[in-house]
Amino acid sequence: MRLATWNVNSAKSRLPRLLPWLDERAPDVVCLQETKLSDDDFAAVFGDELAGRGYAVAHHGQGQWNGVALLSRVGLDDVVRGLPGEPVFAEGGRDSADARAVTATCGGLRVTSVYVPNGRTPDDPHYAYKLRWLAALRDQVTAGDPATTVVAGDVNIAPADDDVWDRSQFDGATHVTPQERAALAELTAAGLRDVLRERWPDERVFTYWDYRAGRFHRDQGMRIDLVLAGADPAGRRAAVWVDRKARKGKAPSDHAPVVLDLDEAPDSDLGPVVPPPSAPAPLGGRG
Numbered sequence: 001m002r003l004a005t006w007n008v009n010s011a012k013s014r015l016p017r018l019l020p021w022l023d024e025r026a027p028d029v030v031c032l033q034e035t036k037l038s039d040d041d042f043a044a045v046f047g048d049e050l051a052g053r054g055y056a057v058a059h060h061g062q063g064q065w066n067g068v069a070l071l072s073r074v075g076l077d078d079v080v081r082g083l084p085g086e087p088v089f090a091e092g093g094r095d096s097a098d099a100r101a102v103t104a105t106c107g108g109l110r111v112t113s114v115y116v117p118n119g120r121t122p123d124d125p126h127y128a129y130k131l132r133w134l135a136a137l138r139d140q141v142t143a144g145d146p147a148t149t150v151v152a153g154d155v156n157i158a159p160a161d162d163d164v165w166d167r168s169q170f171d172g173a174t175h176v177t178p179q180e181r182a183a184l185a186e187l188t189a190a191g192l193r194d195v196l197r198e199r200w201p202d203e204r205v206f207t208y209w210d211y212r213a214g215r216f217h218r219d220q221g222m223r224i225d226l227v228l229a230g231a232d233p234a235g236r237r238a239a240v241w242v243d244r245k246a247r248k249g250k251a252p253s254d255h256a257p258v259v260l261d262l263d264e265a266p267d268s269d270l271g272p273v274v275p276p277p278s279a280p281a282p283l284g285g286r287g
Contacts, residue, residue, distance in 0.1 A: 013251065026266075029109075050071060109149070111150045111152065114151055118156050149230040192230055193230075241259055241274050
């Protein structure tokens with residue numbers, strides 16, 4: 001079984017990229033983030049195309065903001081939109097929870113596609129909301145069966161300094177603070193494993209590159225898109241890699257997909273990043 005996660009940064013804008021990518025990589029389960037469509041609009045744009053490819057769909061949308069989806073060709077059962085006890089960003093004028101998580105059983109695994117709040121800055125109310133949201137996600141995992149759980153998506157946290165191109169560039173910023181990393185560690189302590197870093201512990205691996213300042217071409221990125229897997233799927237890992245090809249070319253997302261192959265690897269164990277950067281810039285915050 002092939003599972004993938006991809007923050008597409010507007011599903012409609014990425015339509016010319018997403019559908020050919022599904023045909024090329026043939027994932028069985030796909031977690032999407034930042035679809036930026038309502039449920040009705042996602043169905044109108046993608047419903048027939050995905051059905052024709054054999055995918056059942058669970059979408060949790062919010063119009064022009066946020067939005068997550070699960071696509072599955074191996075079953076899509078017991079769909080839950082949102083998290084139990086999910087916090088509301090009332091400080092931002094919200095009166096209901098954002099569309100940031102959708103969960104279903106796919107191929108015997110309980111899979112959650114997540115788009116964790118950004119946090120903005122450490123002194124912004126959105127940062128405290130981010131920590132509350134991560135606690136609710138942890139509680140969902142611990143209340144279920146962590147061994148058969150997969151949480152995949154844009155977590156908006158770089159787990160370690162080696163997961164950013166230059167740690168000094170992030171002083172005073174979110175994504176690297178001790179509180180965020182502690183919240184992520186509490187999530188993994190519930191019984192989940194960072195399967196990409198487990199497979200490639202010493203490799204330079206990023207999943208996100210800002211559109212500005214030539215970050216992608218200089219390989220100045222961050223690893224903030226994770227696949228966190230319980231003992232069952234983590235133990236079945238045959239390959240895991242970042243599909244950097246999907247970040248190249250015309251009108252890409254600023255994120256690349258992360259692909260996890262279970263039981264067998266149709267494309268072999270390719271390496272951490274496919275294709276690798278040709279001439280990565282030195283890492284200022286490494287070592």
